[in-house]
Amino acid sequence: MNKLAFLSIFITLFVTLANAIELDFCVGDLSLPRGPEGYVCKDPSTVTTDDFVYTGFRGEKPTTSIFKNNVTLGFVDQFPALNGLGISMARLDIGVGGVIPVHSHRTSEIIILVKGTIIAGFIDTNNKAHYKRLEVGDVMIFPQAMLHFQINIGKTLATAYVSLNGGNPGLQLTTPALFAGNLPAQIVEQITLLSHEEVMRMKKMFGTA
Structure with a gap:
């Protein structure tokens, strides 16, 4: 084995070991300041099963905002068990004629429509719009940092869930x-x-x- 091949194997092994999981979880302690990599871990001895359950998506959501929508966040601030896991969620409720207006995140996003009919899309850096009518069960991806939106084009309330690859996607x-x-x-x-x-x-x- 030549030196270059050995060095490549060594670096690969080192990186693999460096990324090894050292804790089962790190439920965020929201009483302490957030750092660049998230919150400090809550004392594991005080963690209960309830820390890993989020009930904020339950029930009907009013869509009386200026945009006729209701966005329920399931980011790390609302669901501290997401701390350090690189994932988050949100529930989108869009009234008839309502919209989720043009916005962006620090992360990519995937949406699944569970009720109603919407047009969803994003605009890339060449100013090309990628948009499509979505029906129940359809999934669409919005790449990282792209401006994107959703519009309820149906005659009933539309509901969708999104997942983002960051605990605090902004x-x-x-x-x-x-x-x-x-x-x-x-x-x-x-x-x-x-x-x-x-x-x-x-x-x-x-x-x-």
């Missing part, structure tokens, strides 16, 4: 980011090419004008 809604925050109207007008009247209309809609 969520940035484009429209509220522009109009619901502290960005001055003049800057919004310049970066969007929208008229002053339209920017002020949107800001008033979000209560920031």
Whole structure:
């Protein structure tokens, strides 16, 4: 065996050992600050089965928001048992005519529709839109960081579940980011090419004008 082959085997073995699981789980201790790799582990002696069960998706969800939707997060802050596992979930309820507006995450996302009919899609960095009508049981993937959306085009409530490959994937809604925050109207007008009247209309809609 030559030196290069030996070195390759050694590096592979080292990386494999370095990634070995040292703990069965690391339920996040939300009473302590989050670090770049997540929360500090809760004392294992205090962990119970209930820590591994999340009931936040139960029941009917009102869709009375400005977008006629309700997004129930199952991220690490809501479900601390996800800490360190690199996964999270959310439930999407979209009323008739409602939308999950254009948004993005730090992670990729996969959606499965369990009720209703929607159009779902994402826009890639070439500004090409990939969108499709989804029926119950259909699954679609939204690649990491891509702007994506869902629209209820049916005559009944639509419900979907999404999974993301990160415990804290982040969520940035484009429209509220522009109009619901502290960005001055003049800057919004310049970066969007929208008229002053339209920017002020949107800001008033979000209560920031």
